[in-house]
Amino acid sequence: MSVVSMTVNGKPASADVEARTLLVQFIRDELGLTGTHVGCDTSQCGACVVHVDGRAVKSCTMLAAQAEGAEVLTIEGLAKNGELHPVQAAFREHHGLQCGFCTPGMIMTAVDMIRRKPDLDEETVREELDGNICRCTGYHNIVKAILAASQEMR
Amino acid sequence: MYQFHYERPKTLADAEALLGKADDPKILAGGQTLIPTLKQRLAMPSDVIDIGGIKELDFIRAEGDAIMIGAGTRHATVAQSADVQKHNPALAVLAGGIGDPAVRHMGTLGGSIANNDPAADYPAACLGLDAKIHTTKRLIEADEFFKGMFETALQDGEIIKEVTFPHPEKAAYMKFRNPASRYAMVGVFVSKGPWGVRVAVTGAGQNGVFRVSEMEEALAKSWSPDAVAGIKLPAKGLNADLHGTAEYRAHLITVMAKRAVAAAG
Ligand SMILES: Cc1cc2nc3c(=O)[nH]c(=O)nc-3n(C[C@H](O)[C@H](O)[C@H](O)COP(=O)(O)OP(=O)(O)OC[C@H]3O[C@@H](n4cnc5c(N)ncnc54)[C@H](O)[C@@H]3O)c2cc1C
């Protein structure tokens, strides 16, 4: 066991964990932040996406130890002062979710995508969602929500 | 995942020393292949040496008629690099088409070629651009580096430091993605440069990436999609699985080669 420390949603977080602890296990089991989901064991579904030092990554495909000293942002850290982030608001407005299981990963991916590519079009959104799987929505409303949020945030 | 001992050295020298001391170590770079492998318990290293914190492995440098890329450089960094886009746009496009955005934020050049997945993209660029692979022990030509499915010339404890990609005059990469995994069913990298003409194929070969000399000769005589249109590879030695037969892959090689030559202009 060894102590791993990082900043999660702006607050310092540390825990004494085994080396094999994944970042997603650190976030869910040690910190109790269960908004980040695990939907597969093949690194393909994207339900676990969080930001590490400002970039979207799959927290199921990274050791907690690799994030030592990093700034981590999870879905819980997006809303500010009780106000939904524009991407969260757009998902609600455009019915971008059904069961909601994929939603945290979709939203974290969308926020990262809008940061990198402020001038999104539909084709780019669909391509950028390559690593996020939704079993419910058929993607149309997710794409709509992301496009609307990117307009709003311009 | 089995338990292991973890280290995150800050320098290459420390990483080499740790690799030398450990029983059965494994290098961890971006983890986009190794961590899924560990999760499935398909590997059981005694020690995981994380080279992700070594700054000297993370760089892109254009010098003379080549670009040097550090082994620890992420796919997303290569895709966005102004130097790569300017001197070797085909390489930028290839890096930007690996996996998905989250994979590209973590996965590295060194990890990709060390792993030598038979469907990986970077091996096609290395072989297709006559790249030089610099390790902590020696310089290895791309032609000598890829030894077969998941096999390379790397020895125990040898770390890839950087890859030199000479600038091509013309180059393009075209891949036909498996609609489920999004890995290449067949990917073809074509180039023309001081080395002559190269055609490298990934995704199709039972022994991983390979060159197609017949196409290279035809393109050396006449650089046009028509020059390769009539060249059909035998299905023997090509992959067959539930996604496609060997004959189907043989057909795709010609189609992707034609498209790549057209895209290279
Ligand atoms: C969902 C998903 C989709 C993907 N799609 C694609 C795709 O379309 N095309 C594609 O090409 N790849 C794809 N990949 C693989 C991805 O590109 C990996 O990043 C890459 O293959 C391995 O790089 P890594 O830095 O993550 O290496 P790691 O996983 O950390 O390591 C891989 C192997 O390389 C060794 N290694 C790492 N660095 C070095 C070094 N410097 N010297 C010596 N040995 C080293 C490790 O010991 C290990 O054996 C995908 C991965 C995922 C999870």
Ligand code: FES
């Ligand atoms: S849980 Fe991380 S990709 Fe599926």
Ligand code: FES
């Ligand atoms: S809303 Fe149910 S998986 Fe996407």
